[in-house]
Amino acid sequence: EVQLVESGGGLVLPGGSLRLSCAASGFTFSSYWMHWVRQVPGKGLVWLARISGDGSSSRYADSVRGRFSISRDNAKKTLYLQMNSLRVDDTAMYYCARDTWDFAMDVWGRGTTVAVSS
């Protein structure tokens, strides 16, 4: 079964850091670009970042460029999102998703919740 499972969310103080993980199974992980997307409860989806299959290329939304970093370990079949200088408005559900090669996202995890609060 093709599956993505996020982990690493939690409560963090403003200015703090957190690393999210996304474990992939059921497909050849290294063959796919991957994305991170977040959603504030009751609000819309926001694209954050994507990374190529071999990890050599990445792109970021303006809102997180310089603070967040996407990476992957293909041997572990795991995608990461390193989040630094966290702000209250980074509080959201964070999803990882697989790219279809046509910049659509055909497999999604269930998400992991990040809360930034003092």
Next chain:
Amino acid sequence: QSALTQPASVSGSPGQSITITCTGTSSDVRDLKYVSWYQQHPEKAPKLIIFDVAKRPSGVSNRFSGSKSGTTASLTISGLQAEDEADYYCSSYTSSSTLVFGGGTKLTVL
């Protein structure tokens, strides 16, 4: 990277057809073919229902269809069913090699 523009809500009765629009710019929707649509039920992860403007993934009902004209993409749902009640989001690849979502549309089946 401004969000694509979608109506906040649409509604329709069972059996009817509805259309949700998604308006972008020449840097995304108009000049690129990579428009996608997602369905999200409450407390669930999004589900891909349309990609490349008008293609359906395997297993998605043919009641869902997509199209594009100029800077506006559209999702049409025909033969509305109660299970179609959900939030719908469009997305487009951009000329900056990033992606952008629309603000989302809540579909109510009356």
